[in-house]
Every structure is written in C-alpha cells, then in structure tokens.
Amino acid sequence: QVQLQESGPGLVKPSETLSLTCTVSGGSISNYHWCWIRQSPGKGPEWIGFIYHSGTTKYNPSLKSRVTISVDTSKNQFALKLSSVTPADTAMYYCARLYSSGSVLWFDPWGQGTLVTVSS
C-alpha cells in the first residue's frame, strides 16, 4: 500500500525558510492530490496546501503568501517551502494523500510526521 515519509531539517532559524520533502512509496504520485498538514503542540491539525501531479496547487489562505509546494514526479516526491518562519511555525509537519471516492475526499494515508522547531 502507499506509504509516505517526510524528511528535512528539524531546526530552522527565525526569518529563514523551512524546507521539507515527502517521498511516496508503494504507488505512483500520479492521479492524486498530495498535501502538507501541520499540527502545533496541543492543537488541531492545520491544512497547509496541496499539489496535483500536474503541478496545480491550492494553499490555505492564512499561509498562502509564504507557502510553495512543488512536485517531482520522476522521484515520486513533493516538497514544502515555508518562508519567513517564526516560532509560531513550530509544529509537527505531516504529508498526506488527498484520497477521493466519488465526490468525497479525505486525507489518507499520512506520513509519520516530522517535528520542526523554529528557534535561534
């Protein structure tokens, strides 16, 4: 079955850019939307955005000005860049597939998550 694995630095300095990669295994990255979701300690998850294998993207309006999601179909990977980070961006970052059944969509599967701390 499809599995996802996040990778990237666990510590980022304030004002710098957070960069993470998600590797998809057990299936092709084609024909689905692929998402980034984060969860601050003790809070509910927050959807960051998604990318389709064609490169079409959609972002959360609250983060849109700082987010870029890209895809590399040759490597079965997609990536997240979040610029001008502050300590408020400290969170567990998950990648997930946006699965569709007819017109119903849900997040499944999820990666195990990677903790990113923003601190000097």
Added chain:
Amino acid sequence: QSVLTQPPSVSGAPGQRLTISCTGSSSNIGALNDVKWYQQLPGKAPKLIIYDNTYRPSGVPDRFSGSKSGTSASLAISGLQAEDEADYYCQSYDSSLGGFYVFGTGTKVTVL
C-alpha cells in the same frame, strides 16, 4: 487556525456511550460540505474513522458512528473500550476565501 469547535475533553467508563460535538458555520458544515472524523493515538498521525458524515472505512469498528445536522456534526462511541482513549478531530471543507480544508479543535477522550 481551527475553524470547527469541539469540547476539549470527554470521559466515560468502559462500556458507556460517548458523543463528541463539532460545531461549524454556514461556510463549512452548513454549506453541505461533508464531515470526516480522525482518531489520533499518542505519537501517531491521525487515522480516518468516519467519512461522508456517517460512513466507516473498512476495519473501523461499528462502535463508531457519525451524524450531521445543520452546522454541526457528532461522533458517537458506544461500548467504550480502553483502546479508544485518544484525541479525535472533525474535518470538513470551508467554501469561503476560495476554499480550504479545516479541522476541529480536538477532543481528548479518556476512558476511566
């Protein structure tokens, strides 16, 4: 930012029935967007347990059930078991600002 509101915690004895509410607005749950529920065990990623308001994925016990009415939704857990102790999140789609996916504030279920 959590757009959907849930009670912070609920608790019950083994075998009891619990319900968790999820309150949204006219731009998300009330806009006929369906509701999903996820269970998050400690240190794990969220796992889907209800989709399209009332349906359970294969493998999810029928002790879990979902409902939706107006701008709110509910998750019920009947015959509460120790392994149900977890955080639960509702999730939907908000049709404002061009559209985006939203989650609830989360509810911690404690089995006494």
